[in-house]
Amino acid sequence: MYRKILHCDINNFYASVEVLHHPKLGAYPVAVGGSAEERHGIILAKNYIAKPFGIQVGMALWQAKERCKDLIIVPPDYPKYQKFSALFREILSEYSDYVEPFGLDESWVDVTDICGKPDAARLLADEIRERVKKELGLTISIGVSYNKIFAKLGSDIKKPDATTVISPTNFKKVVWGLSASDLLGVGRSAGKRLASSGINTIGDIANADAACLEHIFGKWGLHLYTYANGLDTSPVKPSSYEREIKSVGNSTTCPRDLENSNDAHIVFYNLAESVCERMREIGMMAKTVQISLRDTDLRTFERQAVLSKPSVVAAELTDTALLLLKKNYNWKLPLRSIGIRGMNLVPFEQTPQISMFEDDNKRVRTENLEFTIDGIRRRFGYLSVQRLLMYSGGKLGKLDAKSSNIIHPVGFS
Ligand SMILES: [Mg+2]
Numbered sequence: 125m126y127r128k129i130l131h132c133d134i135n136n137f138y139a140s141v142e143v144l145h146h147p148k149l150g151a152y153p154v155a156v157g158g159s160a161e162e163r164h165g166i167i168l169a170k171n172y173i174a175k176p177f178g179i180q181v182g183m184a185l186w187q188a189k190e191r192c193k194d195l196i197i198v199p200p201d202y203p204k205y206q207k208f209s210a211l212f213r214e215i216l217s218e219y220s221d222y223v224e225p226f227g228l229d230e231s232w233v234d235v236t237d238i239c240g241k242p243d244a245a246r247l248l249a250d251e252i253r254e255r256v257k258k259e260l261g262l263t264i265s266i267g268v269s270y271n272k273i274f275a276k277l278g279s280d281i282k283k284p285d286a287t288t289v290i291s292p293t294n295f296k297k298v299v300w301g302l303s304a305s306d307l308l309g310v311g312r313s314a315g316k317r318l319a320s321s322g323i324n325t326i327g328d329i330a331n332a333d334a335a336c337l338e339h340i341f342g343k344w345g346l347h348l349y350t351y352a353n354g355l356d357t358s359p360v361k362p363s364s365y366e367r368e369i370k371s372v373g374n375s376t377t378c379p380r381d382l383e384n385s386n387d388a389h390i391v392f393y394n395l396a397e398s399v400c401e402r403m404r405e406i407g408m409m410a411k412t413v414q415i416s417l418r419d420t421d422l423r424t425f426e427r428q429a430v431l432s433k434p435s436v437v438a439a440e441l442t443d444t445a446l447l448l449l450k451k452n453y454n455w456k457l458p459l460r461s462i463g464i465r466g467m468n469l470v471p472f473e474q475t476p477q478i479s480m481f482e483d484d485n486k487r488v489r490t491e492n493l494e495f496t497i498d499g500i501r502r503r504f505g506y507l508s509v510q511r512l513l514m515y516s517g518g519k520l521g522k523l524d525a526k527s528s529n530i531i532h533p534v535g536f537s
Contacts, residue, residue: 132233157198166184220235223363227499265287269290304325392441396445399465408470411434422460436494
């Protein structure tokens, strides 16, 4: 029997939540946008009224204003979005023990057990849409399919407030004509790489020679082949999975051995970014940082320290990691691999917005900026945003920070 998997995606999440809190805005083109500095801010979300003006997520605020003079720009309020995200997941949890979040506004739900009859999953999807609309005031789009990849694709096909079914019998018709970059795991730059090999649609991937894809793109090419043919078998993770996460870590064997603290700084930062992104996704922050080091004689050791405040800010975790390293390592041998882990996790709470202390205000801006970057990366690919620091390290800065033991959304490992 085929699995029944829903992918539920809240439409224009940030913008919808803002309109909900300020109903008068509903009649106007609205965007959520901002960054540490207003001048360099970008659009994070928009409502449907703003869409015909050509307002796009990722666009600079000034550019958006140029396209739509009357655009109302609201600054993001992440604690509020996290609250709604939790309520959304709570509703989904009533239908299944298998609810796996992907970002704040999307979740997979495995409903195989309660959807035996044909069409049952589609009817259930419609019911969930109505409930979320009634209880949270938000519209969602749902993809219904027999694997996670197609369910996610389905939720993108009809928006807002719609259900799309992709079945083993209709998937070639529904999916194969779509652009290759619509597939989960294909970012903008990956899309270009595929196009340069003559692969433009998902159908092109599906009909390519698997060995050939692997030859050109490595293991990732094989994953894409599996996805495009509807053969992905990765399970929806149980809801308890997130609750039981005690720590989030990432480590890597470096492209070259590390010779000094500057080298280590670049790699720690790279790793800390993915660790913090993951913590933000599960709404937690770390009280303790642990580092692990392995030298070129393959001796391994670990050290840990308590942060001055619980944190989800990559720079703060990195600073503590570096201090630990400097205190505990003498560089007689280069380091072959290093890792960083956030431990003693506690629920995320934003630093109070208005504070007498400029340091706190700066911290709020940094926290907001990092949430913003998560959103952009989710949309445009991990490498779409890179810190200046990463460019100073040659090969070290180009680590794929997501390749290590951090949990990948769809079971790359
Ligand atoms: Mg969404």
